[in-house]
Amino acid sequence: MRERVKAVAQELNYHPNVNAQGLISRRSYLIGLTYERPSPSYVVELQRGALQRLAGERYRLIVLPFPNAAADPDGLVSLLRTAALDGVVLAPPSSDLLPVLDALDRADIAYARIAPHLDLDRGACASMDDQAAARSLAEHLIGLGHRQFAVILGDPTHYASESRLKGYREAFASAGIDFGQVRVEQGDFTYASGDGAMRRILSGGRRPTAVLAQNDDMAVAALMAARDHGLDVPGDISIAGFDDSDVSRLTWPRLTTVRQPVFEMAEVATGGLLSILEREPHAAPAVLAHELLIRQSTAPPRK
Amino acid sequence: MRERVKAVAQELNYHPNVNAQGLISRRSYLIGLTYERPSPSYVVELQRGALQRLAGERYRLIVLPFPNAAADPDGLVSLLRTAALDGVVLAPPSSDLLPVLDALDRADIAYARIAPHLDLDRGACASMDDQAAARSLAEHLIGLGHRQFAVILGDPTHYASESRLKGYREAFASAGIDFGQVRVEQGDFTYASGDGAMRRILSGGRRPTAVLAQNDDMAVAALMAARDHGLDVPGDISIAGFDDSDVSRLTWPRLTTVRQPVFEMAEVATGGLLSILEREPHAAPAVLAHELLIRQSTAPPRK
DNA sequence: GTGAAAGCGCTAACAC
DNA sequence: GTGTTAGCGCTTTCAC
Numbered sequence: 001m002r003e004r005v006k007a008v009a010q011e012l013n014y015h016p017n018v019n020a021q022g023l024i025s026r027r028s029y030l031i032g033l034t035y036e037r038p039s040p041s042y043v044v045e046l047q048r049g050a051l052q053r054l055a056g057e058r059y060r061l062i063v064l065p066f067p068n069a070a071a072d073p074d075g076l077v078s079l080l081r082t083a084a085l086d087g088v089v090l091a092p093p094s095s096d097l098l099p100v101l102d103a104l105d106r107a108d109i110a111y112a113r114i115a116p117h118l119d120l121d122r123g124a125c126a127s128m129d130d131q132a133a134a135r136s137l138a139e140h141l142i143g144l145g146h147r148q149f150a151v152i153l154g155d156p157t158h159y160a161s162e163s164r165l166k167g168y169r170e171a172f173a174s175a176g177i178d179f180g181q182v183r184v185e186q187g188d189f190t191y192a193s194g195d196g197a198m199r200r201i202l203s204g205g206r207r208p209t210a211v212l213a214q215n216d217d218m219a220v221a222a223l224m225a226a227r228d229h230g231l232d233v234p235g236d237i238s239i240a241g242f243d244d245s246d247v248s249r250l251t252w253p254r255l256t257t258v259r260q261p262v263f264e265m266a267e268v269a270t271g272g273l274l275s276i277l278e279r280e281p282h283a284a285p286a287v288l289a290h291e292l293l294i295r296q297s298t299a300p301p302r303k
Numbered sequence: 304m305r306e307r308v309k310a311v312a313q314e315l316n317y318h319p320n321v322n323a324q325g326l327i328s329r330r331s332y333l334i335g336l337t338y339e340r341p342s343p344s345y346v347v348e349l350q351r352g353a354l355q356r357l358a359g360e361r362y363r364l365i366v367l368p369f370p371n372a373a374a375d376p377d378g379l380v381s382l383l384r385t386a387a388l389d390g391v392v393l394a395p396p397s398s399d400l401l402p403v404l405d406a407l408d409r410a411d412i413a414y415a416r417i418a419p420h421l422d423l424d425r426g427a428c429a430s431m432d433d434q435a436a437a438r439s440l441a442e443h444l445i446g447l448g449h450r451q452f453a454v455i456l457g458d459p460t461h462y463a464s465e466s467r468l469k470g471y472r473e474a475f476a477s478a479g480i481d482f483g484q485v486r487v488e489q490g491d492f493t494y495a496s497g498d499g500a501m502r503r504i505l506s507g508g509r510r511p512t513a514v515l516a517q518n519d520d521m522a523v524a525a526l527m528a529a530r531d532h533g534l535d536v537p538g539d540i541s542i543a544g545f546d547d548s549d550v551s552r553l554t555w556p557r558l559t560t561v562r563q564p565v566f567e568m569a570e571v572a573t574g575g576l577l578s579i580l581e582r583e584p585h586a587a588p589a590v591l592a593h594e595l596l597i598r599q600s601t602a603p604p605r606k
Numbered sequence: 607g608t609g610a611a612a613g614c615g616c617t618a619a620c621a622c
Numbered sequence: 623g624t625g626t627t628a629g630c631g632c633t634t635t636c637a638c
Contacts, residue, residue, distance in 0.1 A: 013410070015384055015385065016631080017326070017387075017630090017632065018322075018331065018387040019321075019322045019323075019326045019630085019632090020326055020614085020631035021631085021632060022614095022632095023322045023613095023614045023615065023616090023630090023632075024614050024633050026614080028321065040343040040344045041343045043343070043347055044347065047366060047368075048368075051366070060333075060365050060386055061365060062363050062364060062365055063350060063354070063364055063365075065350075081318055083363055084318075084320075084321035107316075220553050224553070247549065247550055250494075250527070250553065250554060251554065251555070252527070252530060252554070252555050319615080319616070320615050320616065322615080322616090323617085324616060324617080325616095326614090326615080326617095326629095326632090327618080327630050607638100610635100610636090610637080610638095611634100611636085611637100612633100612634090612635085612636100613632100613633095614632090615630105616629100617629095618627100618628090618629100619626100619628085620626085620627080621624100621627100622624080622625075622626095
């Protein structure tokens, strides 16, 4: 009997009405993904990871870019609420916005957090060790013989910026390099900000032999700015990035960087979210492996 | 009275249940976006355009990457059906898959098509003139004095590959260049395929002075392969791409290319889809403007 | 095993 | 204006 009904349903091209199902189950089977990162490859990796985990599940993915969540947490929350989501995957920096998490708790929307730094017991978490990754990058440059450094910082609303800076400082301290001598310029993870920061670095004061940019977009900007300034990379100046974004492989020289496990973090975080939604016990915060990628943009300083 | 109810609703943080609303209106207020393009910047532009148009509307965007729609149109359709969409925006090459359009018609799912080449009266359409854009690129190189060409083709399941090739051929014909002498290599729009194609071009036969790659990813690959081969770009060989993707601005030299109005096409197509859904009369197929971007990867051939 | 009925949260149509 | 009611398509429960 079941079989016959199914057969006829198939024939009539019947599909159950999701709204009616949702009305009873009090579920929308909709999962959101919020991000504000400008970098396309980061965004796409995030989506790929989430979709990978969602493949074969009933849940569908809604993309919710939101420009400046730190400045307008309420705006984000109301976006999330009106979207009628069962759960949401929060990418940095929203993953560390406590007002957002509070509102989500109140609205009974489950959440997973990518690369959070605060309150790791809230929601499903997947992250990497930014500090250790940054340290290994700085140690690599120190190992090559560099002593004059410049640092281009990322968006200060991302805790990752702080963690990465800590990592650099640890490496500097171990090598006896005075952080007071390190040229530090503020950026915000965009290409334009990296370009501006590098131009400031090159326009005044003693020129560093190595630049640590907190992401690849800014590192590539620094690379282009150095070249426009007539410098050879890595001959005159070494430049390292962070992310292993697509562009880091497409520049010349190819960028030394750290591979962030963005895809994996998104996949694991989404899996954790599903566990919460299905009321299964979910795992402790996952820390996923990064990878130091030494390519051609870093070399020993010229004597 | 209305005011008082609204005030209390606000206070109680009331949000209407989307499922219940959808049950009556027979709408899910969900719009899908399908694509299979590997290039992150293309995908993100597509999403940005669609989201831009959807901002302030009730509709939400579901992303539906589907790897090989040409080989499995039924798979795509069943994905679309189970997602309970009101409508879908089809990016190439799905926008030209007639079996998919037929199935969508049958399932009563509205659709908009980005850069279609077939049956332009079906669905809402937004496109650009690939052929004219390709022709202007080839004319630019011919104008610089090039006569020995190589072409790296894109994915043959995309009609755009064909249109762009037609544009090149028109320019060649006008300049009296025998197409039989043009080296043509097959690619599929990926970086890896561009790399392979360029290595084949450089490994045998007479070396061309200019290479026309059908997208930027392949052009960048060609650039890198040329450099690995010890060639100076544009001194020894000129290379042009297609797309104005992010990477085209980040390479050295920066790529000569054509800006595809991807964002605008997505925005306009999504607008057309909304018109169909709201049963408003919708506009004729829109052809949006492209732009020739002459940068540093093309120069006159060496004497 | 099969069938009938209630109700999920909302909207639209109607009566007052 | 204000209140009542039917019903959207499904699942779950309970009766047979």
